[in-house]
Amino acid sequence: MSDQLKLIVEKLNKEPFKRNYNLITFDSLEPMQLLQVLNDVLAEIDPKNSVDIREEMPDQTAKRMLSILGIMKYKPPGNIGDMSVFRQGLVVGSKPVIHPVLYWLLQRTNELKKRAYLSRFLVRLEVPGEFLQDDVVSETNKQYEDLMENFKIIHKECEQLKSSGFSTADIRRDITAMEEEKDQLIKRVERLKKRVETVQNHQRMLEIARQLRVENEREESLAQQKQEQKNQLFHAEQRLQRAQHQLKNMRHAAADAKPEGLMKRLEEEMKFHSYMVSEKLPKELESKRQTLHFLQKVVTEPAMSQADLTELEEKIHEVNLQINQLIENRMRKDPMDNKLSLFRQQAAIIARKKETKAEELQEAKEEIANFEREIAQKSTQARDIDGSEILRGDEFKHYVSKLRFKSSVYKKKRQELAELSAENGVLQRTEEILKQRHENIQQQLQAIEQKKGILGYSDTQEELERVSALKSEVDDMKGRTLDDMSDMVKKLNSRIAEKKSALAPVIKELRPLRQRCQELTQEHDDKKAQYDSCAAGLESNRSKLEQEVRGLREECSQGESQYHHINLMKKSVEIQIQRAADEMKAYVSPDPQERRKAIREQYSRNILEQENLGKALREKQKLVRESHGPNMKQVKMWRDFEKLMECKKSCFQKQQQASIGQVIQGGGEDLLIL
Known part of the structure; x- marks a missing residue:
């Protein structure tokens, strides 16, 4: 208990409570002050509990605290046997009741905050069965449950995102880098614009380039649609081939088989399916239901300690011992049962074999289905890779011969490439030798120029020749650039005309589709208007029902509070009546020992003792006064x-x-x- 009080005082002295308690001051708190401390802790977990208990009725306080503790799945300690004792202790602020609650709450505050937040959205509103008979109420309740499930999914995704490692600092850095990249792109675009403005007819050329880009995008989208349609056609052909293959197999089986064999096979399949439906699947379903029931029971139970687990293990061990003893007693008392045990074992073995064979058959069927799906997936992947179907028979032989021819061509090309690479090595070596000779000649020329006094003449002559060559190249380039631009404009115009002619039938097909899209859009708008009106009506009905349910709940809570208040008053009056009856019984009893136990006698003795003590003190005071001088x-x-x-x-x-x-x-x- 001291460790419990130490932890409570330590938690209350920290943020966000800051109470500055010690063990003595906390232990000396009045019941109302202790209840206010408990209410402040509950308000920190759920802000809805932030009230002053002096302004609230005791029964309302107890009801509110019991409700929030029930949502938090608090389990009273074992020394509090009855729930009524816990409720009464919570009303009067009893320390043995409040201290364990504070200890439990302060240990797991963050976890309980999350549970309180989720309880606002996940605590189901229990609607009576007679109200669910109404279609509107049933539909509203279903929408309410669907929204609750959506909230669970979204909350789970939010928690996963929080724990995924993304931080706001990384996102800010990414945004800053993207903004810098955006600024760089804007500057680059401005530089390109300035560079293009110097060219003649740049607006016309930009417009043509824009049209070309749009047409390229349309071409890509059309190519993508064409590919999707090809894939759909391929899948449809595959389904048709599978169906034809199944039909062929069925016809082949029907042609080769006899009616007796077909009937026998159908009877075996019927027996297997009836066994699965009547015996195996119901057992599995019942076991799953029991497992689900146990799991739900475990979820609803509060967290168990090691002592609870030890106690459960001891109970399980005792129950197993009792079962073994009962089995031994039964085997000793009933000899006939021993004779039947052999047949029971054989029947159990046969039943287990039957179950295993059924499971093996089911697994084989699932394996066959998986293989079929894998074959379809592999064929789809092969079609996506090379765009062709799977080859069979003569087509595969032709494909192999084509591969052999390509491999021979590849070997020849590879040999030619090796010869070219060898020739390239020889030419590189020749180039190096020529460069070395040129350097030697240049050095000799410079030495001769230096002797003659005209050093740098050859370099100047080469520079003049190079500049003139560059000028001629620039002039040729300008002419070629203008010719290229005119050729490019002609090519663009021709390509645009070709694309328009190629897209003309597609546009014709697109026009009825656009009209159909407009019709569907109009129909969607009408349906949406009907849906909105229906949703508004359901929302108004739901609000009315919520108001009625809220009023009935308030009446129910008032009735419960009055009931608890009257029960408490009744208990207090009964206690007073019992005390008065015990007092009267002890007072009129002829036994002096019993009479001495009466409160009146005790008070009389206490009064007499106090009077005697007062007389002695007065005499002592008189003596002190007389001898004072x-x-x-x-x-x-x-x-x-x-x-x-x-x-x-x-x-x-x-x-x-x-x-x-x-x-x-x-x-x-x-x-x-x-």
């Missing part, structure tokens, strides 16, 4: 005597110090004489 005189005389003795002592000390000084002075004179 002489005693004060005697005290004054003793104080004067003490002062006199102190004075004599000081005089004697001074006289003694003076005599010692004289002796010391006389001794010094004697020393001087000597």
